[in-house]
Amino acid sequence: MSGIKLSYRVDGDNFSSAGEASEQVKMRLKQLGVDSSIIRRVAIAMYEAEINMVIHAKGGMAYVEVEPDRIVLSLQDEGPGIADIELAMKEGYSTAPDTIRALGFGAGMGLPNMKKYTDEMKITSEVGKGTTVDMIIYLSAK
Amino acid sequence: MQIKQIMEYLNAEVVCGEANLETEVHSAFGADMMSDVLAFVKDQSVLLTGLTNPQVIRTAEMVDMKCIVFVRGKQPDHTMIDLAIKKGIVLLKTTLRMYPACGILYMNGLEAGGTV
Ligand SMILES: Nc1ncnc2c1ncn2[C@@H]1O[C@H](COP(=O)(O)OP(=O)(O)OP(=O)(O)O)[C@@H](O)[C@H]1O
Numbered sequence A: 001m002s003g004i005k006l007s008y009r010v011d012g013d014n015f016s017s018a019g020e021a022s023e024q025v026k027m028r029l030k031q032l033g034v035d036s037s038i039i040r041r042v043a044i045a046m047y048e049a050e051i052n053m054v055i056h057a058k059g060g061m062a063y064v065e066v067e068p069d070r071i072v073l074s075l076q077d078e079g080p081g082i083a084d085i086e087l088a089m090k091e092g093y094s095t096a097p098d099t100i101r102a103l104g105f106g107a108g109m110g111l112p113n114m115k116k117y118t119d120e121m122k123i124t125s126e127v128g129k130g131t132t133v134d135m136i137i138y139l140s141a142k
Numbered sequence B: 001m002q003i004k005q006i007m008e009y010l011n012a013e014v015v016c017g018e019a020n021l022e023t024e025v026h027s028a029f030g031a032d033m034m035s036d037v038l039a040f041v042k043d044q045s046v047l048l049t050g051l052t053n054p055q056v057i058r059t060a061e062m063v064d065m066k067c068i069v070f071v072r073g074k075q076p077d078h079t080m081i082d083l084a085i086k087k088g089i090v091l092l093k094t095t096l097r098m099y100p101a102c103g104i105l106y107m108n109g110l111e112a113g114g115t116v
């Protein structure tokens, strides 16, 4: 398998379409014959990050690279940024309003979940400028 | 059990996915928070929920659910039904509330399944 690069624009104004990029990545990985447990980890981590971009940052870009030994995800937005990343990573910490909670999100589980499902995760963020979440999942067993 | 048995136990109607009613399922998860589904589902293939928006279908698809049961008489809309058909997920609806719906299935052998 040689390197494959995919990129998707994530629409921040449309909650209904959130997750489309992750869905397409999931399909591509299936076509490529990637192990189903790996696909699931990639899909969940990317979906959480995609939803975060939609509910917290008005959308952004998602980049996926499928390399022979790993899958690299980068989700980049120009939203409000995260002031305290350590706090944001805590299970249960959420700034989501009740309107988002009524839609089934905003439990403060997304970032910890992304960390759990990936082998490496790094958040880079500047208040007022935006947030980038980089994640790596190795294709050999964890 | 097969999905069609879930229909009988819960007196549920099929919304879509008639062709897959004989699919075997072994465990289920009940939640109105999709955050919890993403965080805790391991191998469960049935989701019981009272929430109706397209992200319910997407969340279910991300964790490889085969069937979603809408409780409290909730009716999924067209966007949700189209998505579910595309993903091959069976949608059922029952007028039962969450607790009895889960309880009845649990008593009849549908397990809680593992946690991550
Ligand atoms: N892309 C982002 N831009 C700005 N803030 C973010 C972004 N991603 C996360 N955050 C902040 O970090 C907090 C925690 O994120 P996390 O994904 O863990 O929880 P949540 O999105 O609030 O709820 P859940 O993921 O359970 O639906 C968010 O409430 C938000 O304040």
Ligand SMILES: [Mg+2]
Residues within 6 Å of the ligand: A048, A051, A052, A106, A109, A110, A111
């Ligand atoms: Mg989140």
